Structures are given as C-alpha cells and as structure tokens.
Amino acid sequence: xxxxxxxxxxxxxxxxxxxxxxxxxxxxxxxxxxxxxxxxxxxxxxxxxxxxxxxxxxxxxxxxxxxxxxxxxxxxxxxxxxxxxxxxxxxxxxxxxxxxxxxxxxxxxxxxxxxxxxxxxxxxxxxxxxxxxxxxxxxxxxxxxxxxxxxxxxxxxxxxxxxxxxxxxxxxxxxxxxxxxxxxxxxxxxxxxxxxxxxxxxxxxxxxxxxxxxxxxxxxxxxxxxxxxxxxxxxxxxxxxxxxxxxxxxxxxxxxxxxxxxxxxxxxxxxxxxxxxxxxxxxxxxxxxxxxxxxxxxxxxxxxxxxxxxxxxxxxxxxxxxxxxxxxxxxxxxxxxxxxxxxxxxxxxxxxxxxxxxxxxxxxxxxxxxxxxxxxxxxxxxxxxxxxxxxxxxxxxxxxxxxxxx
Numbered sequence: 001x002x003x004x005x006x007x008x009x010x011x012x013x014x015x016x017x018x019x020x021x022x023x024x025x026x027x028x029x030x031x032x033x034x035x036x037x038x039x040x041x042x043x044x045x046x047x048x049x050x051x052x053x054x055x056x057x058x059x060x061x062x063x064x065x066x067x068x069x070x071x072x073x074x075x076x077x078x079x080x081x082x083x084x085x086x087x088x089x090x091x092x093x094x095x096x097x098x099x100x101x102x103x104x105x106x107x108x109x110x111x112x113x114x115x116x117x118x119x120x121x122x123x124x125x126x127x128x129x130x131x132x133x134x135x136x137x138x139x140x141x142x143x144x145x146x147x148x149x150x151x152x153x154x155x156x157x158x159x160x161x162x163x164x165x166x167x168x169x170x171x172x173x174x175x176x177x178x179x180x181x182x183x184x185x186x187x188x189x190x191x192x193x194x195x196x197x198x199x200x201x202x203x204x205x206x207x208x209x210x211x212x213x214x215x216x217x218x219x220x221x222x223x224x225x226x227x228x229x230x231x232x233x234x235x236x237x238x239x240x241x242x243x244x245x246x247x248x249x250x251x252x253x254x255x256x257x258x259x260x261x262x263x264x265x266x267x268x269x270x271x272x273x274x275x276x277x278x279x280x281x282x283x284x285x286x287x288x289x290x291x292x293x294x295x296x297x298x299x300x301x302x303x304x305x306x307x308x309x310x311x312x313x314x315x316x317x318x319x320x321x322x323x324x325x326x327x328x329x330x331x332x333x334x335x336x337x338x339x340x341x342x343x344x345x346x347x348x349x350x351x352x353x354x355x356x357x358x359x360x361x362x363x364x365x366x367x368x369x370x371x372x373x374x375x376x377x378x379x380x381x382x383x384x385x386x387x388x389x390x391x392x393x394x395x396x397x398x399x400x401x402x403x404x405x406x
Contacts, residue, residue, distance in 0.1 A: 093115070124394055
C-alpha cells in the first residue's frame with residue numbers, strides 16, 4: 001500500500017468544510033476558487049535591450065526563458081500562466097528569481113495549498129486555461145475567468161505526498177524523453193546533411209535570394225469577438241500551432257466565408273509553402289510546411305506562392321534543408337517575442353537549379369524523406385506515448401475517488 005493509500009484508504013468526501021476524520025480514515029476536500037488559492041499578479045513590461053544581460057530568466061510563458069537579464073520582479077516559488085500567443089495557457093513552475101512579462105504569476109496561499117501542488121492542478125487543466133482566451137488581434141487568456149476556476153483541494157499532507165510522487169515521475173519522464181530527443185536530433189542532423197549535399201550537387205543551380213523564390217505575404221487573425229467569423233467555419237486558417245507537420249492535411253481552426261469577405265485576410269491557393277516568422281518556437285526551430293490545399297494564415301506566418309520557374313516542393317525542400325542556418329542568421333535579437341528579421345530572411349541565399357533538375361531533386365528527396373521518416377517515426381510516437389502516460393497518472397493522482405458509504 002502506498003503512503004497516499006495509507007492516508008485516505010476510504011476515499012474522499014467533497015464538502016465546503018475541510019475536515020480530517022481519522023476515525024474513518026477518510027479525507028474531506030474543500031472546494032476553492034483559484035482566487036482563494038493564490039494571489040495573482042500581472043507580469044511587467046520589458047525588452048531585451050532595456051536591461052543588461054544577466055542570470056535572471058525572463059518568462060514569457062513558454063517552456064524556456066525568452067532571454068536573461070540582471071533584474072527580477074519575483075523571487076521564491078511561483079506558478080506562471082502564459083497570457084497570450086501560441087503558448088497562451090501554458091503553466092510553468094519557478095523557484096528562483098525571475099522576471100515575468102506576458103503572463104500571470106500566482107503566489108500560493110500556504111495555509112491552503114502547496115505551490116508545487118498548485119502547479120500540478122493547473123498543469124492538469126491547461127486546455128481549459130487556453131479556452132479562456134478572448135480579444136481581437138492576439139487573443140489572451142482572461143485573468144477574470146481564471147480567478148473563477150474551481151478546484152477540490154485535499155489537506156496539505158495529502159498534497160505533499162502527491163507532489164512527491166509526481167516529482168519522481170516527472171524526473172523519470174524527463175530522462176527518458178531526453179534520451180529519445182537526443183536520438184531524434186541526431187537523425188535529423190543526418191537527414192539535413194544528405195539533403196544539403198543533394199541540393200548543392202545540382203549542376204544547373206544558381207544562387208538566388210529567398211525573396212526571388214516567389215511572392216511572399218502574411219495573414220491576420222479575424223476578430224475572435226465576431227462569432228460569424230469562426231462559427232461553422234470551413235476555410236483552413238493556419239497558425240504556428242499547426243506548423244508541427246512537414247505536410248499539412250488540415251488545420252486546427254477554420255474561418256467562415258463571412259470572415260473571408262469582410263476582412264483583409266487572403267485566401268492562398270493550394271501548393272504553397274508556409275514558414276513561422278514570429279513565435280517562441282523560433283528559439284530552437286524554424287518551422288516550414290508544404291500546404292496542398294487552399295488556406296488562410298495568421299500574422300505569425302509568411303506564405304510563399306512560388307514563381308513559375310520554382311516548383312513548390314523544391315521551394316519547401318530547400319527551405320527545410322537550410323532551416324537551421326536561416327534561423328541562426330535571421331533571428332532578431334531582443335524583443336518580447338522571438339521573431340525573424342524579415343529583411344535578413346528574404347536576403348538569405350539558396351541554390352535554384354532549372355526545372356528538370358528540380359524534379360530530379362524532389363524525386364530523390366521524397367524517397368529519402370520516406371525512408372528517413374520510416375526510421376525516425378517511432379521516436380516522436382514514443383515521446384508522445386511517454387507524455388500521455390504521465391498525463392494519465394497525473395490526472396489519476398489529482399482526481400480522488402469518492403468515499404464509499406454503507
């Protein structure tokens with residue numbers, strides 16, 4: 001029997017009163033609003049260039065710090081919920097001096113809840129947090145709605161045991177994911193090496209700037225406050241969260257014909273290439289995707305309609321092949337959100353052979369890509385399986401069984 005089972009073998013009752021009942025070995029959880037559990041505060045405004053670099057992480061809400069400076073606006077244990085952008089609703093825990101920017105910080109009420117337990121119960125409801133988004137332009141999670149979220153909280157002793165279990169499981173999961181990610185990264189490097197070698201060996205290639213591949217343009221986010229723009233939408237709308245696949249088959253969100261007619265959003269033809277130019281993901285990756293269907297995009301992306309002398313799939317493969325170098329040489333320094341310097345991106349030099357040789361390269365790389373994917377496909381699946389397993393047990397630990405009564 002685990003320590004948790006020893007503490008409450010008969011289950012849990014849910015009341016408005018927090019009562020420990022040792023005679024029946026049961027625990028009564030009390031329901032609280034988030035505003036009762038923790039004191040909330042908004043992050044401060046800052047830019048990378050406004051403070052000297054240092055060791056204090058600047059927290060925008062994503063998994064990694066945006067950059068490091070020499071000052072903080074919070075120290076000690078705190079839970080942060082990302083406020084806007086692609087990571088809106090993302091939950092992180094910090095136990096060191098940090099500077100919170102585009103997010104909400106939560107200081108736990110130590111009489112009711114442990115900071116790490118607060119982190120775990122919020123992490124378990126990240127999807128719900130993301131759904132509180134509102135506003136036009138770049139939607140943001142609602143602090144008011146967050147404050148009204150309700151949670152059933154057990155006594156501190158139970159919380160402590162749950163935190164111990166989840167911390168241990170998190171550490172194990174992290175080690176396994178680290179090993180799998182290292183293997184995946186090594187295989188991707190090998191793939192990029194051979195792609196570059198094939199493209200660079202083109203006999204008819206001439207060097208051109210990325211801007212010369214075709215017509216580049218961006219998109220917008222139709223107002224989220226206008227339900228007519230989104231209800232029953234059928235037109236694909238790509239955002240950075242869709243850019244996790246090399247070849248898209250659909251998008252997570254769709255806009256309506258009303259949005260297409262009444263806003264400045266552009267409908268792109270099929271067989272285009274899209275890239276992410278503004279997102280926290282640019283810290284470590286430059287996402288490129290081939291889009292075989294008509295679509296619209298948001299303001300964080302750029303889309304390429306290739307010229308007649310550029311095959312769409314060649315444009316995709318050449319951008320993917322040089323993606324890491326493009327990111328390193330085009331990424332802006334400073335700013336609150338990671339982004340590319342568009343001028344530097346457009347001026348980046350890539351090889352362009354004639355149409356016949358483009359076709360040969362596409363044929364070779366498609367076969368090579370198929371072989372590479374068959375080798376590496378199991379690694380992302382294994383990483384995802386580990387994550388799902390962890391989420392399952394986390395949910396199990398944070399959902400108490402009701403007390404069985406005679």
